[in-house]
Amino acid sequence: MSKRARNRWSVVARSLAGTLGAYGVTSLFTAALSLVLARIGVDRVEAVTAATLLSFAVFAPIAMAVFHARSAARAWTWLIIVSVPLGFAVLALLPGAEG
Template structure:
């Protein structure tokens, strides 16, 4: 009995070697892209959201230093929520598109809300 027949008899599905290399490479690339989105992408978006939140809090009447501290404290929850949402996304491409779109929207808000010195 060959090894493939033994694995099939044991209920273990092993794809052919030529299919494994390409699919393994795609899987590694997808995991890498999602990991980068969940760490570096979420970090960048959290930083942008923290700035916008501090501007909003300052506009609502909070002292600027207190607004920055409050936004920085909130950034920990923002980062955690973003990371979970990114790893929950259907694909890494969707996660990156969502990150880019949100970053553009937050950049526009930051530009509009920035205080004039």
């Protein structure tokens, strides 16, 4: 594969990581935060609203970090490393997950 083609695929991979990957991590963060807030006694509607408002401040730094990463593979690796614990937190905090 030529250097030009590698550069194009790197841009595509970073663009997908900066949009879809950042969106996925932000969504998991928002869900986990809203569940935590609801669990500590905040009204559900207010918990979701607060978490959603904070998600706008979370998405931008994640997207910027993706384009700041040394490689697209490193960016995707960090997105996965961050999303796994968030996913487990969401599963653990879901109503009825107490067992």
